[in-house]
Amino acid sequence: MMERAYMQFPSKLFLDGGDPEETRQADKLLKKAGYHGLDGQTTNPSLIAERSVAVHHGEGAGGKVTTAHAVSFYRETVREMARVTTGPISIQVTGGPDMTAKEMLSEARERISWIPNGVIKFPCTAAGLTAASEFCEEGPVNMTLAFSQAQAAAVYSATAGHGRSPDGKPYDVFVSPFVGRLDDRGENGMDVVANILAMYRKLGDGHVRVLTASVRTVRHILYALFLKSDVITIPFTVFKEWAVPPKDSGREPFILPAADFIYDVPGLTDIAYEEMTLDLDWHEYDTSHDLTTAGVAKFWADWQTVVG
Numbered sequence: 001m002m003e004r005a006y007m008q009f010p011s012k013l014f015l016d017g018g019d020p021e022e023t024r025q026a027d028k029l030l031k032k033a034g035y036h037g038l039d040g041q042t043t044n045p046s047l048i049a050e051r052s053v054a055v056h057h058g059e060g061a062g063g064k065v066t067t068a069h070a071v072s073f074y075r076e077t078v079r080e081m082a083r084v085t086t087g088p089i090s091i092q093v094t095g096g097p098d099m100t101a102k103e104m105l106s107e108a109r110e111r112i113s114w115i116p117n118g119v120i121k122f123p124c125t126a127a128g129l130t131a132a133s134e135f136c137e138e139g140p141v142n143m144t145l146a147f148s149q150a151q152a153a154a155v156y157s158a159t160a161g162h163g164r165s166p167d168g169k170p171y172d173v174f175v176s177p178f179v180g181r182l183d184d185r186g187e188n189g190m191d192v193v194a195n196i197l198a199m200y201r202k203l204g205d206g207h208v209r210v211l212t213a214s215v216r217t218v219r220h221i222l223y224a225l226f227l228k229s230d231v232i233t234i235p236f237t238v239f240k241e242w243a244v245p246p247k248d249s250g251r252e253p254f255i256l257p258a259a260d261f262i263y264d265v266p267g268l269t270d271i272a273y274e275e276m277t278l279d280l281d282w283h284e285y286d287t288s289h290d291l292t293t294a295g296v297a298k299f300w301a302d303w304q305t306v307v308g
């Protein structure tokens with residue numbers, strides 16, 4: 001049988017969210033426009049917490065549930081998502097700022113069994129990198145809360161020993177630079193995506209894929225497509241704005257960047273490319289970043305709004 005030829009984007013498209021209904025709708029919108037559907041999904045503790053509160057609202061304890069219930073809610077949510085997409089679905093570890101690498105590994109080993117297409121999301125912290133350097137031998141990983149080129153270099157080096165699945169396919173390794181959170185404080189987050197892509201393309205072996213995350217605008221999507229970021233994960237509100245342009249906007253659904261596209265957002269400070277190599281032990285890179293620290297604390301605080 002002839003395989004149907006679908007239109008393709010220069011990047012894989014994931015949905016970023018905690019609601020399987022959004023996953024279904026985004027997939028449908030892509031299919032309706034002639035694409036083959038979503039390529040995957042990312043989730044995080046804040047997004048799952050937000051949906052859990054919405055679902056359990058009105059129940060006792062102000063919508064709070066036990067930890068076991070919250071974890072099983074997370075599991076059922078990604079199971080529903082896995083009915084829509086067979087592409088990678090990121091499941092994050094949900095520990096606090098003090099969570100050790102050992103604790104992350106134990107959570108990762110349990111959560112990877114939830115669905116056949118799971119990917120474990122670890123933070124770009126020392127504990128997260130330690131856990132990922134071991135876990136990447138046994139499953140796919142997504143290093144989240146990346147804000148610097150040095151963190152991406154550390155991810156590259158920490159995951160150099162990534163393994164293969166029983167069918168011989170190398171396990172996915174993603175790094176997720178968070179562009180919106182840098183923009184929020186006046187730094188050009190898309191520069192970090194461009195810099196990591198340039199560094200990996202110049203010096204790397206292609207084993208780490210750049211997943212543009214914390215996307216806030218259609219312009220973020222367009223520039224990420226222009227740069228050919230390996231993957232872009234998009235929240236449903238922005239996805240819809242891109243897929244279904246406002247009436248009278250004159251814009252086509254799923255507009256693509258022009259060949260001479262220029263990403264020019266006034267008021268953002270440039271983040272310069274740094275010359276570095278990818279061949280150091282990961283501990284030798286400076287992986288500290290205040291937004292990573294703040295991000296871990298925020299994920300934990302949001303998760304705590306669910307359990308109690």
Ligand code: G3P
Nearest residue numbers: 016042044180181213214
């Ligand atoms: O999955 C990562 C992404 O959801 C973070 O986005 O908007 O919370 O910075 P944001």
